[in-house]
């Protein structure tokens with residue numbers, strides 16, 4: 492029945508990334524029978540970004556292995572993939588999107604434009620050799636630098652900065668990591684986790700400078716040094732700037748959709764226009780679980796929210812309320828984190844950071860709000876269940892590594 496209803500409909504997707512591709516796939520899975528047109532301004536089929544700072548950057552993975560689906564998949568699913576074509580405008584009154592090649596009508600529109608890196612606003616920021624990392628081509632441009640001579644300066648000790656630092660050290664490169672705050676991952680992790688990662692990188696030979704503010708880059712045409720606010724000058728042959736990402740809301744804003752640190756969507760992934768949905772890094776969504784709006788930058792969020800958007804574009808009424816989770820790989824350490832620790836009164840540690848296998852449990856009145864599991868998939872899995880169940884745990888038993896996790 493769904494197929495009959497949607498046969499004459501047209502779905503257009505802006506952005507052929509993780510959320511856009513999932514949206515197209517899930518539209519078909521939800522029985523959407525009409526045309527699906529997906530615009531992506533990059534020249535390659537939708538791909539996964541996480542390896543761009545990890546295995547792919549290290550040269551351990553071929554580009555085709557990044558593709559979410561083989562290029563032929565889209566045609567076979569009757570999804571028209573318009574690569575290298577940027578959408579330049581949305582005409583809501585006429586229900587059209589605009590590209591340099593013309594206008595395309597839509598009945599339902601999905602905006603999945605992601606969150607490109609914040610740009611550094613400092614002297615020398617435009618010099619050659621100053622890199623950002625978001626796309627496959629960014630990673631390709633960075634890769635040869637890992638094996639070149641001289642130091643690489645990384646600005647920002649967030650996940651991208653730390654992962655590139657790990658990849659560069661694995662390649663034997665001298666790495667100077669600058670972080671303005673007094674700890675790494677300051678915006679996203681508790682101090683115990685920050686301290687663990689600071690030591691991990693220091694032990695691997697990274698020259699980590701905390702409380703170090705970059706004033707600008709120096710060089711004639713090409714970067715040769717980074718100058719700190721303290722006056723110190725650090726010679727370098729290349730730099731990577733990893734100072735966060737900002738949601739790409741330009742099209743949505745120009746079209747008059749509601750915006751506030753992302754495209755405002757409800758728990759159905761619907762924007763302030765009932766025919767326009769949005770998913771992934773570009774959204775600021777209402778989370779029933781947390782009773783507030785939030786913006787997440789993670790693969791699981793892009794996938795699950797896009798599934799919900801697609802189902803609702805196909806006429807269903809599905810709510811997005813997935814538990815947030817995330818992972819990061821650095822050296823031989825896999826971090827898996829679930830839930831959000833905000834409002835937690837206690838952080839209980841289980842296991843031993845010196846053995847690189849432990850977990851941090853964020854508790855509020857004995858309830859688990861979040862877990863950070865380092866090389867400890869069992870804690871991640873059990874933690875997810877306990878968070879979802881709203882279970883009450885005894886902190887002393889939890890901290891005792893001899894307690895069987897399943898008994899919790």
Ligand SMILES: Cc1cc2nc3c(=O)[nH]c(=O)nc-3n(C[C@H](O)[C@H](O)[C@H](O)COP(=O)(O)OP(=O)(O)OC[C@H]3O[C@@H](n4cnc5c(N)ncnc54)[C@H](O)[C@@H]3O)c2cc1C
Nearest residue numbers: 506508509510532540541577578605771772788789790793
């Ligand atoms: C180096 C790196 C490592 C990461 N590691 C992890 C990790 O370990 N774990 C994790 O959970 N997450 C990780 N992430 C984050 C994760 O990749 C993102 O959260 C996810 O890709 C978001 O999906 P998205 O579809 O919202 O955006 P994207 O995947 O960025 O896709 C958006 C696409 O839309 C295109 N676009 C934008 N505007 C237009 C337009 N007007 N017309 C046409 N196309 C347009 C963009 O060029 C882009 O291709 C990482 C990200 C990066 C960059």
